[in-house]
Amino acid sequence: MSLVETDDVEGGEILSLHQRILSDIRDKILSGAWAPGHRIPFEHELTAQYNCSRMTVNKALSQLAKAGLIERRRRSGSFVRQPQSQAAVLELHDIRIEVEALGLPYRYERLERVKRRSGADDRALLGLSAAGPVLALEGLHFAGERPFALEQRLINLSAVAEAAEEEFLDIAPGPWLIGRVPWSEAEHRIRAMAADETIADALDIDANAPCLVVERRTWSAEHPVTHVRFIYPAESHTLVARFTPSQG
Amino acid sequence: MSLVETDDVEGGEILSLHQRILSDIRDKILSGAWAPGHRIPFEHELTAQYNCSRMTVNKALSQLAKAGLIERRRRSGSFVRQPQSQAAVLELHDIRIEVEALGLPYRYERLERVKRRSGADDRALLGLSAAGPVLALEGLHFAGERPFALEQRLINLSAVAEAAEEEFLDIAPGPWLIGRVPWSEAEHRIRAMAADETIADALDIDANAPCLVVERRTWSAEHPVTHVRFIYPAESHTLVARFTPSQG
């Protein structure tokens, strides 16, 4: 009943029971352990397995059904739907390489560097549950003389203490981090945005010009490491992701 | 308790109670009757209003919160949270699934369908070296009453001859193709763009508003199959890609 029962051994999230059931099953499906067509244990079996009520199991399965991962059939049970979803391999891109591929000289320039105790905003971006020291960085990536991308980054100093000593004056934090912290998981959010005045100024474009925004959160062994937001002027950038289906 | 109690006066769907509560509130929000920031009636008020238990109200509100339409704050209540970005997984995404994950009714509507011999532009988009018949489609994906994405598609009829017989009036070409043509490779290009007048018109947004553009080329055994361009209003869409370095 109590949430503390969930055995979050390492510094992972605190999951409610139905979320734990949900992610257990989702993992089994996405890992391929339960192939498409496989019948998921009946609700009453899961009830026994997780030692909880049917309502709790039902809630988890309902969510999975709504997410399209499983299909529920009365009197028959719940079945894995859909062939294995293949992850889109979007590289953790290094802007230096992008710029140099264009044949232009690359340069990084720090705009701001602030060490502070994480506020609510910082914690939301990093996915932290408790307050702690963070490093907030802002910098510009140049291609030749022109700004190529604006970078706004937060580093969780609890996870990467050594970053506190680094100035990041003309080395970009991305490559620095990759060389030091092995990442275990990342999440990209990609969207379009109109440039506000500050951004337009930094990137030397018109206000309200469309921009591509790529945000990335990175974890290392369940611990949030960094959140970074790259803002590209629309005309300067296209993301390319090429991939093949992981399985038939 | 019985589902028949719900007074669906018109020939509408038979809705379960919590779905009815959900859609009532969603309508109020999407219609603008409840503006962003507006406090939704407390659970116990809705309990009284719909003459049901708090669990039922709670389930409806939880779904709305998960869909991102409202924000729930303990001790304060639930509030309308408008500027909502959608979650989408960057796979070979099916827009229907994205829309339905939001709890909104999905609909596809064809705008245009032209069969022609490929011009130079068509060949460039598809990656064709020789001329041949292509099908050019344009259609709108709706989430509820609002346009969700504009789709501009080219299908290489030399690779998928049967597409020539299909009208694609209210079935989207994406799912249709996936069910018929095994794809062996795909390439995504993602960028930001300002909406020109035509696009703004179709999507019912302001001209020059930022849009997210996702273009995909698909091959089947080295043969170009289709090129598709999805155009999303910036505020309605965020692509999310989650992955791990080794495997997931």
Added chain:
DNA sequence: CGTTCCAATATGTATATACATAATCGCCAT
């Protein structure tokens, strides 16, 4: 042999209840 119908079963929805948790209000002491 085939059709009908019923019982068993798994899911779907709703209720009442309980306790946990977080945020806020207002009281009280300093």
Added chain:
DNA sequence: ATGGCGATTATGTATATACATATTGGAACG
């Protein structure tokens, strides 16, 4: 005033229970 603290309140999660609904398998019957 003001800072701390407990009571209040709204949401979050879980339980046990009840009955509805759809589907299946098999028994009963023509």
